[in-house]
Amino acid sequence: MLTLIKREIEDAAIFFLIAAISMLILTGMLVYRIAIGWESNSVIGVPSVMYKTLGTFPFIFLPLIAAALGAFQMKLDRDKKISSFLVTLATTRRQILSAKIITGILWILLTVLPIAVADVVLLKVFPLAMVPDAGFLVRLFVTIFLCGLACYSFGLLIGWRSEKLLPALGIILATPILVSLIVIKGFGLQTIIFFVLFTSAAIIRTWQKFMSSPL
Amino acid sequence: MSNEAIKIKELVKYYDGRCILDDINLEVPRGCIYGLLGRNGVGKTTLIRILLGLDSPTRGQTHLLGCDSSQLSAEIHGRIGYVAEGHNLIQSYRVGKLINLCKSLSAKWDQNFFDHLLETFRLPMDRKIKQLSSGMRAQLNLSLAMAIDPELLILDDPTLGLDTVARRQFLELAIDILQQDNRTILFSSHILSDVERIADRIGILVAGKLVVDCTLEELKTRITKLRLIFPEKPPADLHLTDIINQQTQGRELVITIANLNKQKRAIIETFNPSSYTEIPMSLEDIFIECTNTRPLSIVN
Numbered sequence: 086m087l088t089l090i091k092r093e094i095e096d097a098a099i100f101f102l103i104a105a106i107s108m109l110i111l112t113g114m115l116v117y118r119i120a121i122g123w124e125s126n127s128v129i130g131v132p133s134v135m136y137k138t139l140g141t142f143p144f145i146f147l148p149l150i151a152a153a154l155g156a157f158q159m160k161l162d163r164d165k166k167i168s169s170f171l172v173t174l175a176t177t178r179r180q181i182l183s184a185k186i187i188t189g190i191l192w193i194l195l196t197v198l199p200i201a202v203a204d205v206v207l208l209k210v211f212p213l214a215m216v217p218d219a220g221f222l223v224r225l226f227v228t229i230f231l232c233g234l235a236c237y238s239f240g241l242l243i244g245w246r247s248e249k250l251l252p253a254l255g256i257i258l259a260t261p262i263l264v265s266l267i268v269i270k271g272f273g274l275q276t277i278i279f280f281v282l283f284t285s286a287a288i289i290r291t292w293q294k295f296m297s298s299p300l
Numbered sequence: 301m302s303n304e305a306i307k308i309k310e311l312v313k314y315y316d317g318r319c320i321l322d323d324i325n326l327e328v329p330r331g332c333i334y335g336l337l338g339r340n341g342v343g344k345t346t347l348i349r350i351l352l353g354l355d356s357p358t359r360g361q362t363h364l365l366g367c368d369s370s371q372l373s374a375e376i377h378g379r380i381g382y383v384a385e386g387h388n389l390i391q392s393y394r395v396g397k398l399i400n401l402c403k404s405l406s407a408k409w410d411q412n413f414f415d416h417l418l419e420t421f422r423l424p425m426d427r428k429i430k431q432l433s434s435g436m437r438a439q440l441n442l443s444l445a446m447a448i449d450p451e452l453l454i455l456d457d458p459t460l461g462l463d464t465v466a467r468r469q470f471l472e473l474a475i476d477i478l479q480q481d482n483r484t485i486l487f488s489s490h491i492l493s494d495v496e497r498i499a500d501r502i503g504i505l506v507a508g509k510l511v512v513d514c515t516l517e518e519l520k521t522r523i524t525k526l527r528l529i530f531p532e533k534p535p536a537d538l539h540l541t542d543i544i545n546q547q548t549q550g551r552e553l554v555i556t557i558a559n560l561n562k563q564k565r566a567i568i569e570t571f572n573p574s575s576y577t578e579i580p581m582s583l584e585d586i587f588i589e590c591t592n593t594r595p596l597s598i599v600n
Binding site for chain 1: 349352353354355356372373374375377378380382384388389390391392401402404405406407448
């Protein structure tokens with residue numbers, strides 16, 4: 086299993102590189118904003134420094150890149166007939182797909198965790214006038230994680246196709262719709278439940294397709 | 301433990317509304333080298349893909365090493381070596397990287413034997429798979445399949461696209477490997493001389509049906525080609541069962557017939573041919589006769 090995960094990470098190396106560089110830049114920006122240029126006003130309950138810094142990446146780029154990663158993994162596999170080779174070795178379809186999903190989760194964690202940790206640490210070191218409570222921070226990052234996961238699962242589902250246009254269009258159209266839910270419903274339980282249900286449905290359908298498709 | 305390495309029961313496969321495999325029943329005992337023959341597009345590769353769980357049947361069941369093909373575990377996969385038609389390896393990988401991947405995903409890996417194969421084939425480790433010639437890809441694929449010391453080896457037209465030298469080299473090595481005891485091999489090809497050299501049991505697929513399934517010797521014994529010369533025109537009413545092919549030219553009648561026995565000979569004698577000759581048949585002759593005419597069943 087570890088070999089399969091390692092193989093998936095190597096194939097999607099560019100995505101991990103993008104994540105690592107983005108996280109370095111974002112964490113740097115966060116440190117700068119909180120430590121040097123800190124502001125105390127807030128927007129919809131989120132301190133504006135966090136809002137401005139986190140606003141761009143987690144809500145625009147993370148879901149989009151996560152969906153692209155899922156689609157990339159499946160499209161590459163299908164086009165290059167990777168699974169049809171792998172499945173003839175001492176492995177199974179279940180292990181191959183699990184390795185893909187674990188890789189996707191690792192990628193999302195890699196993009197969300199550093200910012201989450203940096204936020205918590207910095208807010209402790211440089212307390213703001215309006216410090217969000219711990220529960221809010223948990224809800225915030227859980228929602229971001231689940232949003233990324235939902236988009237990633239959608240990418241997996243739509244990527245297992247022979248044509249290129251539909252996956253690309255699907256990602257471009259569906260990702261903003263999924264993300265807009267956060268804007269409408271906020272970081273509450275309802276949003277979390279929706280993302281969990283959406284992710285489960287997408288994963289179950291991908292699983293069923295991958296298990297039964299000719300390789 | 302099941303005595304059959306391969307078991308196929310009432311297998312039917314439709315693709316795009318076309319019947320590719322029609323009610324195939326086959327049992328290959330452990331230790332057998334089975335040559336699966338058939339013209340292009342008769343369903344050899346589809347049959348193998350269904351066996352390996354790469355494709356699903358429309359109806360019927362297939363088992364490999366006692367396990368249902370649709371539910372082969374990683375452990376069972378680890379006991380099966382597979383050389384795919386066209387040598388479907390990960391094209392973007394370098395040879396060395398692919399070898400490492402296969403090694404880490406194998407339950408068993410005979411490094412000494414693999415090194416010996418690499419030395420024999422002189423494969424460039426730093427070259428990408430897509431940059432290898434088809435001969436080199438075939439050699440690499442066979443080496444990877446053999447390094448796991450498989451209990452069951454499935455070779456799907458492994459010499460397709462190879463030049464004569466590469467094909468001979470490949471076969472010599474394959475024959476060496478095949479000498480080992482208790483290894484079952486399913487060898488699909490349309491190069492009959494290759495199959496004739498190594499197979500001890502033959503199956504012939506014609507239009508999706510397995511029309512022949514018996515040992516090579518039995519096949520040669522059971523199919524006979526007769527040249528009959530009559531004093532005048534050959535009789536039009538020479539009706540026998542199991543006639544595979546029949547050609548008339550002048551006073552000569554050439555019949556290819558299965559299961560020629562005393563009764564059939566006696567019937568032929570009643571037409572008083574002036575000459576009666578049995579023409580020896582190679583596997584290639586039998587194959588051509590079987591695949592060019594109406595399907596006939598010679599199944600044990």
